[in-house]
Amino acid sequence: MGREQVIAKLQARPWFKATSSSLRELLLELPWETCAGFLTDLAARPDELGGVRVIALADLLIPDTSPIFGIFAVFQVQVLKDLQLVYWYQYFSWRQGPESGSKGVVLVRRGGRITHIVVMRGDSFAVGGSTFDGIGGFAEPTEVGVTGMLNRFRTEIGEELGLPELRLEEVIPLGRMYPDRGMTNNHPHLFAAVISGDEAARLGEGEAPNPDPWEMRSGPVVVPVEALWGPQGFVMQNDDSYFGTCMARLVALGLLTPTVP
The missing domain is CATH 3.90.79.10 (Nucleoside Triphosphate Pyrophosphohydrolase)
Structure with a gap:
């Protein structure tokens, strides 16, 4: 997928729409030349997995200067069997995503x-x-x-x-x-x-x-x-x-x- 397709998939996700405008902007401004793998993988991830639903992106930790080696993403999630149970999941990704x-x-x-x-x-x-x-x-x-x-x-x-x-x-x-x-x-x-x-x-x-x-x-x-x-x-x-x-x-x-x- 090219950048436009990946961005369109991200923008269609409910969790993306529920994310703060500053984090949405930070995510979309990641350089495609180096972070395409991370963005492509993120756009392909399911909204529900393992009994939880992704509510929103809560934080995105990346260096302010180049080179970007990796990205730490934090998500707010909700347990499907108990909607009152809300907590945070996170993972680290190299900038290239899974195919590092x-x-x-x-x-x-x-x-x-x-x-x-x-x-x-x-x-x-x-x-x-x-x-x-x-x-x-x-x-x-x-x-x-x-x-x-x-x-x-x-x-x-x-x-x-x-x-x-x-x-x-x-x-x-x-x-x-x-x-x-x-x-x-x-x-x-x-x-x-x-x-x-x-x-x-x-x-x-x-x-x-x-x-x-x-x-x-x-x-x-x-x-x-x-x-x-x-x-x-x-x-x-x-x-x-x-x-x-x-x-x-x-x-x-x-x-x-x-x-x-």
Whole structure:
């Protein structure tokens, strides 16, 4: 849908009409070039869900200056079985909406066998410290659907590993995931990229230079597949949700086989 169609759908919603004029104006003034995903998803949301009816948008928290990374929306809702029970629901959305971007892992293949897996470790502003992370990031507004997310994943691999000319042998789609359905509508695409042992030899662990000015410090971590499994294995030590989902789906596809140490 284009901007005019999305705005028309929003303006037709009962909750939009019941929202204060200042919030309606703030919502409609969001830049389409960067926030189209959020607006499109908002226009498609049902007025009634899970036994509650959305009454009005109560608050919209966004930064006053660019760049806008995400938006926090607060809604007044009413319980359908008890119309006197009114309270507030909220969620966080990246500016791109559910199709925020892509995340994944890199597999190293030597002699037809997967020998290592590559993930990231770096600082997280939200966590307030260093954590493991998947490889990937936000999509551009023009990057939509599986093809667009795949292109974004290819770009992010080179940037985050510090090797923009990294040659990929294969990219495997791993579906999508909800990292925290209680807090966010985020529904990114997941992929696994395969590189050769020769390409992997070019990787250096530790902080990698990234041309993206909005990225915090991070760098690749290379793990032998033998070190993944068991109670003390890397899978149990890595609490990143993207990594956990990628691992489960790689095992489900038969691309990785757990072994008991």
